[in-house]
Amino acid sequence: MAGGDGAMAMTPHVLIVAGSDSSGGAGIARDVVTVSAFGLRSCLAITAVTVQTHDTVEQIEHMPPELVAAQMRTAFAANQVAAVKIGMLGTAAAIEAVGSVLASSPKVPVVLDPVLVSTSGRLLLEENAIDVLRRDLMPVCRLVTPNLIELATLTGSALAPDEERARLQGEKLSKTLGTAVLVKGGHGRGSKSVDFLLQPDCPAIQFEAPRLRQGMRGTGCMLSSAITASLALGISLEESVGAGKQFIFDALARSATT
Ligand code: PLP
Numbered sequence: 001m002a003g004g005d006g007a008m009a010m011t012p013h014v015l016i017v018a019g020s021d022s023s024g025g026a027g028i029a030r031d032v033v034t035v036s037a038f039g040l041r042s043c044l045a046i047t048a049v050t051v052q053t054h055d056t057v058e059q060i061e062h063m064p065p066e067l068v069a070a071q072m073r074t075a076f077a078a079n080q081v082a083a084v085k086i087g088m089l090g091t092a093a094a095i096e097a098v099g100s101v102l103a104s105s106p107k108v109p110v111v112l113d114p115v116l117v118s119t120s121g122r123l124l125l126e127e128n129a130i131d132v133l134r135r136d137l138m139p140v141c142r143l144v145t146p147n148l149i150e151l152a153t154l155t156g157s158a159l160a161p162d163e164e165r166a167r168l169q170g171e172k173l174s175k176t177l178g179t180a181v182l183v184k185g186g187h188g189r190g191s192k193s194v195d196f197l198l199q200p201d202c203p204a205i206q207f208e209a210p211r212l213r214q215g216m217r218g219t220g221c222m223l224s225s226a227i228t229a230s231l232a233l234g235i236s237l238e239e240s241v242g243a244g245k246q247f248i249f250d251a252l253a254r255s256a257t258t
Contacts, residue, residue, distance in 0.1 A: 013041045013079040014232050016225070017072060017098055018087030019048035019060075019115075019124070025217035026052075026118075031085060031225040037247070038229035043079050045071035045098075048090045054217060057122035062090045065097035072101040082232035083108050085225050086137070088115040092129035099136045109142035109231040113224035114150045119217065130154070138177045143237065145182045145224045146173070167196045167204055174198040182227075182241055186219060197241050205238055207245050212252045223248050 014035045021027035028044060035042045047068050051059035075081060084102070089095050102110060114133060116125050125133065134154060138144050151169050152159045160166035163185065170183035178200055185194040193212075197205040226247040230240035 010080055011041055012082035012232050013043045013075070014225070014228050015043050015045065015072065015075045015079075015081045015084045016087070017045040017047060017068070017084060017089075018221070019050055019090065020046055021050050021052050021218075023052045023054050023217075025054050026221050027088060027218070030218040030221040031087065034222045034225035034247070035085075035229045038226065038233065040082075040229050040232055041079075043075040043081065045075060047094050047098075048088055050088075052118075056120050057118050057124075060090070060122075060124070062094065065091070065093040068094050069097040069101050072098065072105070076101075076105045081106070081108055083228045084110040085228035086110060086112045086141070087221055087224065088124050089129070089133065089137075090124065091126050092132040095129055095132045095137050099140070102137075102140060109228070110140065111143045111145065111224050111228040111231065112138060112141040113145050113220055114138075114154065115220070116150050116153055134177070139179055141179055142231065143180045143182055143227065143241075144173070144177065145184060145220070145227070146170075147184045147186060147220060151183055163194050163196075167198070170196050170198040171204065174200055180237060184220065184223065195241070195245060197238065199237075205241075207241060209245055209249045212249070214252060214255055216252055216255050219248050219252070222251060 016031045018028045032042045045068050049061045155169045155173050157169055160169050166183050170181045174181040180199045183196045192208045195207040223244045226244035227240045230243045
């Protein structure tokens, strides 16, 4: 068929700005599958190519910032982008490139998963870039989704030892950024996995799910992608977080039986 797939371009897309993980356990592979599960299409801006197994990160190649920006600009020009999910960014230069494209693009909800360190302990964002992320990119996002370790780094605090202190750190980050923060309790220890949605000038909203024993890589990527897809469908932030949480719970429960 001549002329490309014009009808497809007009279906709502989620623009995924993230790194690839060659093991398939995390990163863009997880994001695309998640967005598809919500009946939406993805377009991509790859920020980094990583060589990984499920146990180690062997190599990281950052894409040039202008290549990241070009992928984003083309995605916005060619598709109806209804929301943006941001994962691994890697460098301060990539953060600046992403911020500048977002500033000149249609205003759609942006969800940022602050990917700082892999479970195996490898830095996935250069240390000097954390301030840039907090200052330049997080305030323009609709939602930021740190786990407890990322939350401690972003607030300059010790790891929250309980839910109450995790909520307080999340409130502090949300007020500083002037945007919503979802504190993910997946790394906590209680019998329930408790997440808090904190928004400036709103009471905290608590989400609970039974804590499942099995772990799975890439759940942070999947949760932020599921929330982004839900927002792209025009669903409220609170309901989108609920839908995302349910999606992860179902994926974990399925992984226990397969
Ligand atoms: N690699 C990439 C490209 C990622 O985006 C992420 C997390 O978002 C990771 C690795 C870390 O995943 P995990 O903590 O499951 O190892």
